[in-house]
Structures are given as structure tokens and as C-alpha cells.
């Protein structure tokens with residue numbers, strides 16, 4: 203009789219206990235698979251939000267511009283540079299920025315004006331898809347603007363309302379003009395939500411009397427599988443006079459958080475598994491103690507300690523296999539449901555954001571091979587560790603004591 | 609659960625002419641220390657068990673029968689003296705070799721709960737053969753023949769909990785003899801069955817002894833069982849009080 207069938211009979215022998223043990227393992231790893239998929243989904247979602255909504259993969263600025271966003275710290279001949287970058291296999295769009303005050307009859311707020319090259323902007327960002335209400339900018343609507351949702355709330359404006367801009371032109375004169383709110387964005391990031399005013403590039407140039415140059419060039423990899431660091435170096439080589447940084451360098455807090463998200467899953471898993479390990483340990487200890495006499499007889503008639511250890515391990519691994527299959531199935535089902543439909547968190551938490559980046563209120567899970575395999579791998583490690591002590595117990599049974607132990 | 613079959617043929621019934629005793633005990637002592645009390649469970653015992661013996665260890669409770677059987681069976685080590693089983697001095701070998709000796713040269717029948725509950729009669733009887741690595745067809749032939757010999761033909765698929773105490777002991781006997789061990793050690797094999805069953809178990813053992821030459825050493829309290837033995841080893845306070853042959 204082979205060890206697997208002996209082990210499986212022993213597992214079925216006290217089937218209630220085996221069921222509880224197996225379910226505990228299955229339940230824990232299902233939870234971890236689901237949790238891991240949610241974390242993965244959050245990471246991908248946030249990365250997407252951070253990159254696709256505003257930062258892009260890589261940004262080019264004049265040196266020092268980010269520390270001191272002076273209107274004159276510009277990228278000279280941005281069209282030339284964006285052409286070169288596009289020829290190198292990227293998508294690129296130039297942006298210009300300005301600062302000032304937006305006012306209504308009753309209130310005002312400091313704003314960041316964002317002048318976009320509408321044609322190319324849609325190649326590098328999805329912000330035009332991210333409207334809560336209204337429509338996106340149009341080149342033929344030079345005084346139409348799209349604003350952040352908090353700014354809209356703060357100024358108390360709705361679609362179609364007028365805003366008065368008060369600021370300074372590049373040459374030091376007073377700048378002011380009236381704009382119409384055409385669209386209000388969904389949550390994007392703290393900066394955009396509370397101060398972002400988007401308008402066509404030409405309108406902003408006119409307003410600020412800024413005939414040429416750009417403050418920022420946003421670059422996206424055409425092929426997202428290209429390594430970000432490598433891509434950054436390539437772009438940097440094309441723009442040696444400027445500061446070239448990728449989004450991980452621009453938003454180190456978020457990058458770090460996203461990088462450590464899987465560590466968080468790991469920590470969650472370890473704590474959950476420690477609880478399960480105690481269930482497994484207890485169950486196996488009980489099952490070993492119940493069979494001391496039997497193991498004693500087996501040893502007396504010539505079974506070696508390592509053979510009993512193998513049997514105990516076979517019994518445990520059998521249960522772990524069943525638990526794994528179950529949790530792979532259940533975890534995959536649950537996670538793929540939420541990958542498709544998402545979990546609507548808006549009722550629960552309103553606007554969710556962290557480190558300045560807004561999250562979609564619909565939280566999608568995302569299944570990767572690691573999300574499925576890591577919890578299973580660790581489940582086996584857990585089971586193997588938990589059963590060391592019972593296995594040692596069995597190995598050390600003296601047949602003489604055991605035979606007289608009933 | 610198998611490993612190398614290193615069983616030798618020296619003790620098969622065909623080699624009955626081999627002259628060395630199967631078991632030779634010389635000045636064997638076993639002392640237990642319980643706290644400050646020292647118990648001489650086995651005290652200066654010297655005796656031989658010959659091939660073909662059908663011997664009973666008798667004596668009052670606490671006289672050392674179980675202790676002596678444990679020493680012979682390699683389940684315990686003597687405090688002094690030598691225990692030689694099938695030519696091997698048990699004091700000179702390590703735990704794993706001892707385990708090999710038990711597997712290949714000794715058959716054990718315990719008082720009760722001998723069998724592995726999740727295995728059928730057949731599987732229990734085949735257990736040690738599997739450990740020895742005997743190939744499947746040979747194993748099958750030997751187990752079926754042995755189960756038939758112990759009167760369990762047709763019950764091969766029964767689990768222990770589907771058999772009577774007597775039937776379970778028959779399976780235990782089958783498991784003990786199917787490997788053709790040098791000796792079968794049985795510690796009160798009939799203590800947990802009724803007298804009628806005890807009688808038939810003894811019939812079986814005696815028949816196996818006479819027909820197949822299986823050497824038996826069993827302990828007992830029971831006068832009826834003693835009467836069936838051809839050799840009576842009487843123990844008292846760990847010593848052999850008498851050792852004589854009788855007509856079985």
C-alpha cells in the first residue's frame with residue numbers, strides 16, 4: 203500500500219477535523235488571493251491614474267523650473283524637441299503653465315493655469331476622458347476652460363458660469379480675462395482638483411503674453427513594456443540641456459508606496475497564516491497523539507522514524523493540496539468578479555486619494571500569476587513548518603512506550 | 609514505505625537442521641529505575657529458544673514476562689548480559705539496524721490493537737512485506753496463502769473494526785508469520801479474547817508451528833494456554849524459576 207493512499211485514508215479517518223483544517227487553510231489563502239488581487243488592482247489603478255491623468259511616464263522641464271516655476275524658465279523650441287522624441291519611439295506633448303487668481307462675484311481662489319496642446323495632449327494623457335460633467339476643451343473655443351472639482355465647489359461655479367482671471371503677464375503687466383466653465387473634472391490629484399484650470403495652449407499664451415517656449419514636455423512610452431529607467435535615459439539623451447525625470451522620480455512617495463504594496467500583502471499574509479498555522483499544528487498534534495499506539499506498533503514491526511515523518515507530511519500536504527485547489531478556484535472566482543465589475547467604494551469613502559493621487563471610486567481587482575501563486579506557495583511553506591513539531595513527536599516515539607499507551 | 613529486502617534464508621523451515629539457537633540469552637538483566645526504587649524486572653536470565661519451539665512464558669503479574677519479550681524483540685535494551693537473536697548480538701547494533709532486525713527476523717503479536725485501523729486485513733498482513741520491498745505478485749501470493757492458513761479466506765477486504773477480536777488477532781498472526789521470521793513473539797496474545805477464541809487462536813499457532821515450523825514464544829497468565837505449550841518457562845521476580853518441556 204503506498205504512502206499517498208495510506209495518508210488519504212488517515213485524512214478521511216477523522217474527516218471533521220481534516221475538514222476544519224483544510225477549510226481554515228483554504229479560507230485563509232482565498233482571502234489572501236483576493237486581498238492580493240485588490241492590492242494589485244489598486245497599484246495598477248493608482249499608477250494608471252498618476253501616469254495617465256497628468257504626469258505621463260517622463261517629464262522634461264527647464265532646470266530649476268520645478269523648484270521655482272518661473273514663467274521664463276522655459277524649454278526653448280519645444281516643437282523641435284517633441285519631434286525628436288516622437289521619432290525615437292515615444293509620444294510627447296508640450297504644456298505651459300501660469301498662476302493667478304480666478305474669481306467669481308462672491309469668491310476667489312488661487313489657480314494653476316494649464317495650457318495644453320490639445321492635439322498631442324490626448325496622445326499622452328486620458329484626462330479628456332475624465333470629466334465629471336460638461337465637455338473637454340476645444341481649439342475653437344478659446345475662452346472655454348475645464349476645472350478641478352474642488353475648485354468648482356470652492357468657487358461655487360457650475361457649467362456655463364463665468365470666471366474672471368487676474369494675474370500677471372510674462373512682461374509684468376496685468377493680465378485679466380473672462381472664461382467660461384465648459385467642464386468639471388472627476389478627482390485626479392490634490393493639485394488639479396483644488397487649483398487646476400485647463401485651457402488651450404494658444405489661449406494661455408495670449409493671456410500671459412508668452413509667445414514661445416513650453417514649461418513642460420510630457421512623454422509616454424509607445425511600448426509600455428520598455429523599461430522606464432531605460433526610456434528615461436533615452437529621452438534624457440535627446441534633451442541634454444533640461445531636467446528629465448520619470449514619474450517614479452517625480453512622485454517618489456507614490457512610487458515607494460506602490461513598490462511596497464506587495465510587501466503589505468506579504469505582511470497581511472504572514473499574520474493570517476500564523477493563525478492558520480496554529481490550527482494546522484493543533485490538528486496534526488491531536489491526530490498524532492490519537493495514534494501513538496498505532497505508530498508504536500508500526501515502529502515495533504520495522505517502520506523507520508523517517509517513514510512516519512513522511513506519512514505525517516503526506517497527510518498534511520494532501521490537505522494543503524485540497525485547500526490550495528479550493529482557494530485557487532474560489533480566490534480566482536471572487537477576484538475575477540471584482541476585476542470585471544469592481545467594487546464601488548464611493549458610498550463608503552467618497553473621494554479616495556493617497557499621496558495626492560486620486561483613486562477611482564470603483565476599486566478593481568487585478569489577477570496576476572503572482573497574486574495566485576504566492577499565497578499557495580506560502581501555504582505549503584506554512585503547512586510544512588507547522589507540522590515539524592508533530593513530525594518530530596512521531597519520530598521520537600519509542601515503540602515500547604507507545605504500545606503500552608492506550 | 610519500502611526499503612531494501614535484506615532478509616536471509618537462514619531461518620526458513622527448510623533450514624531446520626541449522627544448529628544455533630534462534631534466541632540465546634546469557635545473564636540478561638533489566639533494571640528499571642523509578643525514582644529511588646530500582647526494579648529488577650529481568651534478573652540474570654540465561655536461556656535458549658530453539659528452532660521450532662512452542663514455548664510459553666508464564667508467571668505472576670510483574671514477574672518480568674513482558675520485559676523479557678521486549679528484550680528479545682529488540683524493543684528494549686538489556687542493562688547487562690547478551691541477547692543474541694538469529695545470530696545477532698542486539699547490544700552491538702544501532703537503532704536502525706535494530707529496526708531492520710525487527711522487520712526481517714521477528715514477528716510480533718501484541719495483546720491488542722495490533723492492526724492499522726485504516727487498512728484492510730490484506731493490507732495489514734502485507735504491511736511488513738511492503739516495508740521489505742517484496743514485489744507485488746510475490747507479496748500477493750504469500751499474503752493470500754497466509755490469510756488462508758490463518759482461516760481468514762474471504763475476509764481480506766475487511767477493516768479491523770469490521771472483524772471480531774479473534775479475527776483481528778489472526779490478522780496479526782498472519783502479519784507476523786508472512787515474513788517467515790526466525791521467531792514470533794506474542795505478549796499475551798489471547799488476553800483480550802474469550803476462552804473459546806483463545807482456544808482456536810492456540811490451535812492456529814500450534815498448527816503453524818507443527819506444519820510450517822514457525823517458532824513461537826508467547827507469554828500468558830492463562831492455565832489453558834499454558835497447557836497447550838510444549839515448553840513452559842516459568843518466571844518469578846524476574847528470574848527463570850523453571851524451564852521444562854511438556855507434551856503439547
Ligand SMILES: Nc1ncnc2c1ncn2[C@@H]1O[C@H](COP(=O)(O)OP(=O)(O)OP(=O)(O)O)[C@@H](O)[C@H]1O
Pocket residue numbers: 640641642647648649667668669670671672673674675676829
Ligand atoms: N517501563 C517501566 N518502568 C519501570 N518499571 C517497569 C517498567 N516496565 C516494567 N516495570 C516493572 O518491571 C517488573 C516486570 O514487569 P513486566 O511488565 O515485565 O511483568 P509481566 O510479567 O509482564 O506482568 P503482567 O503479567 O502484569 O503483564 C514489574 O515490577 C514492573 O512494575
Ligand SMILES: [Mg+2]
Pocket residue numbers: 673674675795
Ligand atoms: Mg506483561
